[in-house]
Amino acid sequence: MSLEIINSPIFATIQDKGRFGFNSIGVTNSGVMDEYAYLIANKLLENSEDENIIEIAFSNVEFKALKDIKVALTGAKCEFFINNTLYPTWQTYSVKAGDIIKVGKIEEGARVYFGVKGGFDIKKEFGSNSTTLKEKLGGINADRLQKGQILESKKINEFYNIRLKEKFVPKYEDTLELRVILSYQDEFFYKEEIAKFFSSIYTVSNEFNRMGCKLQGEPVSCSIDGIISEGIGFGSIQIPSDGQPIILLKDRQTIGGYPKIGSVLSIDCFKLAQAKPKTKIKFKPIEIKKAQDIVKKFYSSLR
């Protein structure tokens, strides 16, 4: 026994890097929404880079440590208490049996990552611990975490607490620039529509979940209504008939029939994962070659 969830309701799920190789039978990739915060948490804890973690979407989660464990909190800037004392995030802590850990109000950003040294001892489903509510897969009973649940952590070795250097802690701004690779059905969008897409400022709407993020703003029109359903990747931007872009994220459906103007760079989707409704979004075009170099650099620097 290592950690008990002692309040409810909470909106927290077990996630890891995701579930790969099953898209062809309709199983989504799932996985953490913000890989940057996730990878840093595992790095601070000296875990493997695909160790499971708790993704907290609406904060206010209280845990009780049932034995001595090492924890780390990253992601959204939030109140983080150990026995009612406030501590900074993006670093590891040693907590003792009986300690109460509380993730309180979120001040900046949207998703908090709470990891333990060694990870939680949970059986994987199709190679992953990621919880996908719609598909009823992963996590614990394929559901959100519940009050009274006890999470076991794996055995750990000697460990020293560490903190991430301040310059690597992200700021979650009110305006976000997302880099876009024009792709898929881009040829069915007239030049003026593409120009409009890149020159407008969009707003993150309330329709924002693990499947996708709907934006509001200048409608973009496509010269075709729909397409024959085809596979869709992380970050793809669907343009439905109302012209309001939807950016597809980790729990997206594997195939779909809306025209897509392009794709947001994966690492920029991690920033989007921390955006709240009303955040302003600007798009900027990027070439595939440059985009691949940037993404490779991102992952290399975290290894």
Add this chain to the structure above:
Amino acid sequence: MQFKVASVDSLIIYFGDEIAQDVALKVKKAYQGLKSLKLEGLIEIIPSYTSIFISYDIFKYDYESLVKLLKQEINLDSKIEFEEKIVTIDTYYDPEVGLDLKDMAFKTNLSIDDIIGIHSNKLYDVYAIGFLPGFAYLASVDEAIAMPRLSTPRKQIPKGSVSIADTQTAVYPQASPGGWNILGRTALELFDRSLDTLSPLSVGDKVKFNPITKKEFLAQGGVL
């Protein structure tokens, strides 16, 4: 074959621009070929009606190098004959579980028995799998019983529901919201953890619906 960038780590190959059996055959050939090559670094391969989507490890390939490799490796002229797999889906057709059967009979001017006969008399192609784990898009349903999606989708469609949307037919592998017209129910698991393939159906297979009685349905483990 037309190659196109999809995202920073994915591409899509188009084999045609309409839903047709010859296009589907090309997709099937390319998909089977790609799977048998077992190329390292291909993370997802998603076949659909006219396309194959591939996500890949960008530490192994850049877009140009992967396109070059795939152009060399995908051979659509190969004469390999595929074993035609026909999957039978035993279905209990009755208004008790076929929630839209009566409505469909009214709209089509056909009897319920006619609708069941027309639906179960045809061999369908598996064109794509998606939306939910094991949800297979089958086509084409006879025009006589083609039905537009419900104007208001149901909040919960029972698991195993056999359904129609336009000229497509499908089985809901799990309870889910949805707007397709429901004709009956099967006890067959469409997302089966005990199978190596996880789903009894894959793109390129054929499907036959077989009408069974309520008694047989219950004996197979069907739930009303």
